Amino acid sequence: MSEFERLELQRELEASVADFKVTALLGAPRIGKTSLAKSLKWPEENFFDLENPMDQARLEHPSAVLGELRGLVVIDGFERQPDLFPVSLELAKRWGGPSRFLVVGRASAAVRKAMEVDPDSGVNVIEVGGLNVQEAGAENRDRLWWRGGLPESFAAATDEESMRLRDAYLQIFLRRDLPSLGINLPAERLWRFLVMVAQHHGQPWNSSARAAELGVSHPTARSYLNFLTECSMLRQLRPFATGGGKRLVKAPKVYVRDSGLLHGLLEFASIEALESSPLRGVSWEGFALEQLASLLRLKADEVFFWGTHGGAEIDLVVERRGQRFGFDFRATEKPSVTHSMTIAKADLGLDRVIVVYPGEESFLLKAGMEALGFAALGSFELP
Numbered sequence: 001m002s003e004f005e006r007l008e009l010q011r012e013l014e015a016s017v018a019d020f021k022v023t024a025l026l027g028a029p030r031i032g033k034t035s036l037a038k039s040l041k042w043p044e045e046n047f048f049d050l051e052n053p054m055d056q057a058r059l060e061h062p063s064a065v066l067g068e069l070r071g072l073v074v075i076d077g078f079e080r081q082p083d084l085f086p087v088s089l090e091l092a093k094r095w096g097g098p099s100r101f102l103v104v105g106r107a108s109a110a111v112r113k114a115m116e117v118d119p120d121s122g123v124n125v126i127e128v129g130g131l132n133v134q135e136a137g138a139e140n141r142d143r144l145w146w147r148g149g150l151p152e153s154f155a156a157a158t159d160e161e162s163m164r165l166r167d168a169y170l171q172i173f174l175r176r177d178l179p180s181l182g183i184n185l186p187a188e189r190l191w192r193f194l195v196m197v198a199q200h201h202g203q204p205w206n207s208s209a210r211a212a213e214l215g216v217s218h219p220t221a222r223s224y225l226n227f228l229t230e231c232s233m234l235r236q237l238r239p240f241a242t243g244g245g246k247r248l249v250k251a252p253k254v255y256v257r258d259s260g261l262l263h264g265l266l267e268f269a270s271i272e273a274l275e276s277s278p279l280r281g282v283s284w285e286g287f288a289l290e291q292l293a294s295l296l297r298l299k300a301d302e303v304f305f306w307g308t309h310g311g312a313e314i315d316l317v318v319e320r321r322g323q324r325f326g327f328d329f330r331a332t333e334k335p336s337v338t339h340s341m342t343i344a345k346a347d348l349g350l351d352r353v354i355v356v357y358p359g360e361e362s363f364l365l366k367a368g369m370e371a372l373g374f375a376a377l378g379s380f381e382l383p
Helices: 007-019 033-037 053-058 062-066 084-095 109-117 138-147 151-155 159-180 187-199 207-214 218-230 259-265 271-275 280-295 339-348 374-379
Strands: 022-027 047-049 072-076 100-105 123-128 234-239 253-256 303-307 313-320 323-329 352-357 363-366 369-373
Touching: 007 022, 007 033, 007 100, 007 123, 022 033, 022 084, 033 072, 033 100, 047 053, 062 084, 072 084, 084 100, 138 151, 138 159, 138 259, 138 271, 138 280, 138 374, 151 159, 159 187, 159 259, 187 207, 187 218, 187 253, 187 259, 207 218, 218 234, 234 280, 253 259, 253 280, 259 280, 271 280, 280 313, 280 323, 280 374, 313 339, 323 339, 339 352, 352 374, 369 374
Parallel strands: 022 100, 022 123, 047 072, 072 100, 234 303, 323 352, 352 369
Antiparallel strands: 234 253, 303 313, 313 323, 363 369
């Protein structure tokens, strides 16, 4: 494991490989997936690293090789050879015994396609994001917000070193990782696309305007957006399609998932510059949203936002066990009930509205509405 003990993720992974035929451990590059996988035990011959030419050669005839193995079989970097995923799935189904597969990778397109073809495929997806407040410590709130959750960036000796590591991370991702996967998109154009997304962070996606701004076609801009979402670089938050007959915002909201990468793309020189910027609020919104999603293990198809063309909105809508919850993320030390929250609670039939803010205390705002201090986020649970 890395120096950060990611115990909740480790327990989730252990339970998954025990209960499911195939577990897919997915996330962005250098986020700690391989370290988590190595917390498990398997026979030495059952591990395949697809960045290693020797292991690539071993899997030239995957059905024959994998079909002879028993116990937990781990395939790291499976996105380099995505045809291995359906082979693994078929073998796991065929055996019906104690053998299990753990596939570790950066993008989920192969997993999603297989699950669409066979919804009862027996695949469990675990997404590995950046460090959360439980792992980094609530006392490190500002450091986690400013530097983001990439372990190396968070742990850097200085803010300057952290910024250099984040810049290098993006350059390696665009110039080495993507070409190694056979994705030959222009690195400079993707960089400009990421900067553009950062400048519109937390806003509904205006596809035509963003394509024109980048100087590409509408389908090309959409393909960039979807691809970077698949790579866990961006989050698309879908609109919640209920709300009292009002004219609703139907475009997704788009976020740079890691707050540290966001701040680098926006060229903030220091946390003080961020604190005095008009973008402070949307930065906090995206940061708190990702923290909540990580802590509650929310999947992409469980999270929505709601907004009307009249200006009412709620940042996040989650449905759990027959109840509906709304979350607002406010970069203020004095959270209060807003008109938007009141409208959203009534129109969506929200059981609770929770305002997540940077403070220490949690308290009731009014019936059905409460403030949740960031310091208490690590112990927050939904019913």
